[in-house]
Amino acid sequence: MSLDTPDNKPTSxxxxxxxxxxxxxxxAASKxxAASKxxAANTAMLPAQYKAFTDTLLTVLSGxxxxxxxxxxxxxxGAEMAHLLNQVLDNLAASEHRKQVSAQEIxxxxxxxxxxxxxxxxxxxxxxxxxxQLGPLLEGFGKVIETLRTFVREINEAAxxxxxxxxxxxxxxTQHETSSTEQAAxxxxxxxxxxxxKHASAQIAENAGSVARVAxxxxxxxxxxxxxxGEFIQAMQQIRSDGVAVxxxxxxxxxxxxxxxxxxxxxxxIADRSDLLALNAALEGSRAGEAGKGFSIVAAxxxxxxxxxxxxxxxxxxxxxxxxxxxAAAAGAAEASKSATESGEKLGAVAAQAVEGILAxxxxxxxxxxxxxxxxxxxxxxxxxxxxxxxxxxxxxxxxTQASKQATGAAAELTQLAGRLxxxxxxxxxx
Amino acid sequence: MAPDRxxxxxxxxxxxxxxFRVGDLxxxxxxxxxxxxxxAGLLTPLPRTPSFIMGVTGHRGExxxxxxxxxxxxxxxxxxxxxxxxxxxxxxxxxxGVVADTVLGLRRIPVAEILPPPLGGDASAEHLLGVVxxxxxxxxxxxxxxxxxxxxxxQRAVAR
Numbered sequence: 001m002s003l004d005t006p007d008n009k010p011t012s013x014x015x016x017x018x019x020x021x022x023x024x025x026x027x028a029a030s031k032x033x034a035a036s037k038x039x040a041a042n043t044a045m046l047p048a049q050y051k052a053f054t055d056t057l058l059t060v061l062s063g064x065x066x067x068x069x070x071x072x073x074x075x076x077x078g079a080e081m082a083h084l085l086n087q088v089l090d091n092l093a094a095s096e097h098r099k100q101v102s103a104q105e106i107x108x109x110x111x112x113x114x115x116x117x118x119x120x121x122x123x124x125x126x127x128x129x130x131x132x133q134l135g136p137l138l139e140g141f142g143k144v145i146e147t148l149r150t151f152v153r154e155i156n157e158a159a160x161x162x163x164x165x166x167x168x169x170x171x172x173x174t175q176h177e178t179s180s181t182e183q184a185a186x187x188x189x190x191x192x193x194x195x196x197x198k199h200a201s202a203q204i205a206e207n208a209g210s211v212a213r214v215a216x217x218x219x220x221x222x223x224x225x226x227x228x229x230g231e232f233i234q235a236m237q238q239i240r241s242d243g244v245a246v247x248x249x250x251x252x253x254x255x256x257x258x259x260x261x262x263x264x265x266x267x268x269x270i271a272d273r274s275d276l277l278a279l280n281a282a283l284e285g286s287r288a289g290e291a292g293k294g295f296s297i298v299a300a301x302x303x304x305x306x307x308x309x310x311x312x313x314x315x316x317x318x319x320x321x322x323x324x325x326x327x328a329a330a331a332g333a334a335e336a337s338k339s340a341t342e343s344g345e346k347l348g349a350v351a352a353q354a355v356e357g358i359l360a361x362x363x364x365x366x367x368x369x370x371x372x373x374x375x376x377x378x379x380x381x382x383x384x385x386x387x388x389x390x391x392x393x394x395x396x397x398x399x400x401t402q403a404s405k406q407a408t409g410a411a412a413e414l415t416q417l418a419g420r421l422x423x424x425x426x427x428x429x430x431x
Numbered sequence: 432m433a434p435d436r437x438x439x440x441x442x443x444x445x446x447x448x449x450x451f452r453v454g455d456l457x458x459x460x461x462x463x464x465x466x467x468x469x470x471a472g473l474l475t476p477l478p479r480t481p482s483f484i485m486g487v488t489g490h491r492g493e494x495x496x497x498x499x500x501x502x503x504x505x506x507x508x509x510x511x512x513x514x515x516x517x518x519x520x521x522x523x524x525x526x527x528g529v530v531a532d533t534v535l536g537l538r539r540i541p542v543a544e545i546l547p548p549p550l551g552g553d554a555s556a557e558h559l560l561g562v563v564x565x566x567x568x569x570x571x572x573x574x575x576x577x578x579x580x581x582x583x584x585x586q587r588a589v590a591r
Contacts, residue, residue, distance in 0.1 A: 280467045282536070283465055286462050287463075303536065
C-alpha cells in the first residue's frame with residue numbers, strides 16, 4: 001500500500017513550519033538590532049547600556065525568548081528603547097508560542113492521520129485548534145474521518161451480519177443438502193416400494209383372475225348340483241308315491257293271503273274229513289272180508305290222497321305264515337321308506353336352499369373377484385404412473401441435491417469471504 | 432274168525448292191524464277190534480273213574496268211554512288237539528273209544544313177522560301180542576292184545 005509514502009511530507013512541512021519562526025525571529029532580531037542601532041545613533045549611548053541591549057539580544061538569539069532588557073540598567077535614555085524592544089520581544093514570544101502550539105496541533109493531527117493510515121485507528125482523531133488557518137482544514141478532516149468512522153462502523157456491523165447470515169445460509173444449505181439427500185434416498189425407497197406394490201398388484205390381479213375362474217367353475221358345479229338336487233327331490237317324490245303304491249299293494253296282498261288262509265283252512269278241513277272217511281271206508285272194506293279188499297285198497301289210496309292234501313295244506317299254511325311275516329316286514333319297510341323319503345325330500349329341499357345360497361355367494365364372489373381384477377389393473381396403471389413420476393421426482397431431487405451442494409459450496413465461500421471482510425474491517429477501529 | 436279165513440286162503444297167513452301213534456308209542460290193534468274212526472270231540476269227564484278214563488263222549492246215540500292208553504300203560508298223558516283221533520274199539524260186548532294222535536292206517540302183517548314181546552319188559556308187556564320190526568327201530572310197532580287190554584281196563588275200573 002501506498003499509505004506509507006506520504007509519511008515524509010507532513011514531517012517536512014512540519015520542519016518547514018518550524019524553520020519559519022526561527023527565520024522570523026532572526027528577522028525580528030535584526031530589526032530590533034537596527035532599531036537599537038538607530039536609537040544609539042540618535043542618542044549617545046553609554047557602553048553599559050549598550051552591553052545590556054546586546055546581551056539581551058544575544059540571549060534572545062541563542063533561543064531564550066524570555067530574555068528581556070533590564071530597565072534599571074539602561075537608564076532614562078534607554079528606557080523607552082528597552083520598553084519597545086521588550087514589547088517586540090513579547091510579541092515575538094507570543095508569536096513563537098502560537099507557532100509552537102499550532103505545530104503541536106499539526107503534529108497531533110499528523111500522528112492521528114499516521115495512526116489512521118498505519119493501523120486504521122479512527123478513534124484517536126480528537127484534534128482541535130484555535131488556528132484560524134488550520135481550523136477549516138482540520139474540521140474538514142474531522143468531517144471526513146467522522147464519515148469514515150460511520151462507514152467503518154456500518155461496514156463492521158454489516159460484515160458481522162453478513163458473516164452470521166452467511167453462516168446461516170451455509171447451515172441452511174447444508175441442511176438442505178442433507179435433507180435433499182435424504183429425500184433422494186426416501187424417493188428411491190418409495191420408488192422401490194412402488195415397484196413392489198406394482199408387482200404385488202399384478203399378483204393380486206392374477207389371483208383375482210384365478211379366483212374369478214374358480215368361482216365361475218364353482219358356479220357351474222353349483223348349478224349342476226342344483227339340477228341334481230331337483231332331480232333328487234323328484235326321484236324322492238317318485239319313490240314316496242311308489243312306496244305308497246307298494247304299501248297299498250302289500251295291504252291288498254295281505255288281505256289276499258288271509259283269504260287264501262281261510263280257503264286253505266276249508267281245504268284242510270275237507271281233507272281231514274276225507275282222511276277220516278277213507279279210513280272208515282277202509283275199515284268197512286276190511287270188515288267185508290275178501291269182497292271188500294279192492295274197496296279197502298281204493299279207500300287207502302283216497303286216504304293217501306287226503307294225507308297228501310293235508311301235507312300240501314300244511315306247507316301252504318307255513319308259506320302263508322312266512323308270507324304274513326314277510327308282508328308285515330315289507331309294510332314296516334314301506335313305512336320306514338316312506339318316512340325316509342319324506343326326510344330325504346326335506347333334506348333335498350334344505351340342500352336346494354343351501355345350493356341356492358352357494359349360487360348367490362359364488363355369484364357375488366365372482367363379481368367381487370372381477371371387480372378386484374379391474375381395480376388392481378387400474379391400480380397397476382396408477383402405480384406405473386406413480387413410478388414414472390417418482391423417477392422424475394428423483395431426477396429433480398438429484399438436480400436439487402447437486403444445486404444444493406453447489407449452494408453449500410458457494411455459501412461456504414461466502415462465509416469465508418464474510419470472515420475475511422470482517423477481519424479486514426476489524427483493522428479499522430471506529431470507537 | 433278172520434284169521435282162520437286168512438290162513439285158509441293164503442299160503443302165507445297175514446293179520447290186519449289198525450296202526451296208530453299216541454305220544455311216542457307206535458301201536459297196533461287187530462282191525463276186527465276197530466269199528467270206526469272219529470274225531471275226538473268234546474269229552475265229558477266222569478267222576479270217580481280211573482285216571483286212564485278221560486271221560487265220555489256221545490257216539491251214534493250211545494255213551495262211549497274214552498281211554499287214554501298212555502296213562503293206562505304208564506307212558507305219560509295224552510293231549511287232545513284238533514287233529515286228535517278217536518277210534519271205537521270193540522271186544523265182545525265191550526266198546527270203548529281210544530285216543531290216538533295220528534292214525535297210521537290199516538296194515539296187513541304176515542304172522543311170521545310178528546315177534547314175541549320182549550321178556551322182562553314192564554307191565555305193559557302183558558297186553559302185547561308181539562312186536563313188528565319196521566325198517567328202523569323207530570318204525571317198530573307194538574301189537575296190542577286189545578281184548579285183554581279192554582278186559583283189564585274194565586276190571587280196574589270196576590275195582591275202584
